[in-house]
Amino acid sequence: MKAVVVTSKGRTELQDFPVPEASSGHVVVKVRHPSTTAIALNPTDWKHRDFVAPPGSWLGCDFCGTVESVGDGVSHLQKGDRVAAFVHGGQWPGEGSFAEYIKVQASLVWKVSETIGDEEAAAAGGIGPWTAIQALFFRLPIDTPWNPNKEGEPFLVWGGATSVGLYAIQLLKLSGYTVVTTASEKNAELLKSLGATAVYSYSDKDTPAKIAKDYPTLRYALDTIAEGKTTVGAVKSIWDAAGMGKVITLLVNKDDELKQYKDKVPAEMTLVYTVLGVAFDWPGVSFPEMPEDKRQMEEWCAKHIPELVASGKLKPNPIKSFDGGLANITEGLDYIKAGKNRAQKVTYKI
Incomplete structure (x- = not known):
């Protein structure tokens, strides 16, 4: 598989890696053709690339794809399920959505209905709506x-x-x-x-x-x-x-x-990454594990987000689709960095 890796501040490279295995409590999601495939970009992605991400870390947060494999202890998902979510790209090696396969906590994905397309699902996948949910209802x-x-x-x-x-x-x-x-x-x-x-x-x-x-x-x-x-x-x-x-x-x-x-x-x-339930460092701040944030977001993923999106009550951002897949990710990142993405979401099919 291929993934976008930060090689130095402001620079990325598409590199080859083994496909990850689904460990306990996790699933591996396929985000490449001929599966249902899309990623979405956020301002945090170019900021991680330019300022935060250590060399060797994978980049990207939002995605939509299909479950490829299921780890022990996961009963609510099976291979072939269409799901969306986000991961903390730009922080560690092995975790980023700008990749053909993504390992993710099974309790923090939500099932995507057939009422919306791949890129729309990726746009609603995580960072944008989850930040709004956390800021409004958790804080x-x-x-x-x-x-x-x-x-x-x-x-x-x-x-x-x-x-x-x-x-x-x-x-x-x-x-x-x-x-x-x-x-x-x-x-x-x-x-x-x-x-x-x-x-x-x-x-x-x-x-x-x-x-x-x-x-x-x-x-x-x-x-x-x-x-x-x-x-x-x-x-x-x-x-x-x-x-x-x-x-x-x-x-x-x-x-x-x-x-x-x-x-x-x-x-x-507030910072949305705390809903993932993992401690991490941010410039000038160390965030501990926040299990209550994770518990509340798990409830939203299981009960509320799928229904709100499927019913059309919560509409994904308007889409600005870019071509070229992972090999052309820099164009989308720089488009957002230039402030051109107001009232729209940059997405790619992979």
Whole structure:
């Protein structure tokens, strides 16, 4: 089999490896022709390639494929099942979705229905929707799609056109919230079609004040960008509205301006890899095993994600398909690095 390997900072190479074996509690998923085959790319992939991944580590997170082999103790999956998920690519040798076969924890894949295609399933496979699920339902005391909010409470998604933002808007709408978001004007109609009630310009310095005026009971926000002043914007929206609440971010933001709000509107980072239940190091931070994160995500994989996707209630991101397979993965990574992938998901058939 072939896999994409980080050889040095910013550089990758397609190399040959033995096909992995399914150990206890794991399955091996085939992600190459003539199986159902696709991978999806995320900003974290090029960031790992350029800054984080040690030489020799495999790259890639999201995938859709068919179960090739099943390890001991796995009873809910069998060879030929069509599944999707994500792995922590860019961290270790032997784990990455930019490969023809992928070894993955059996409890952290979800069965894909025939109602969606391979690339759509890979787009919904893991990083984007799982980050939204973790940030919203694991980190905040909010209602769920099966027990929705009865008051239509407002919720702010700063950066609605990101991959995570697109999923967060849908999940919040399903959970009964009035979804407020920021984006460029060209993406406003797409976000409204997914469930956003109001879309504000992310580049307007007065946007926090406008949001607070229009939604004075706003208490919670998700910042899907977490760069520059985005976290400050989300925090100020709540501060000027309800005066207290919480913001979840996807990166650490050390902006000094946040200090004046932290007692009433703290900004807390979350990182989706903790749902995999494995300790790992991140630049400047060591993350321990988080068994409760894993337990909750296992429940979502078994009960909720398959139904939400199959029913069309949770729609995959719009697809931007690239040709050339694993040998051309650099083109897609650089496309995302250049910031060209707003409101779309880069995918490849392998």
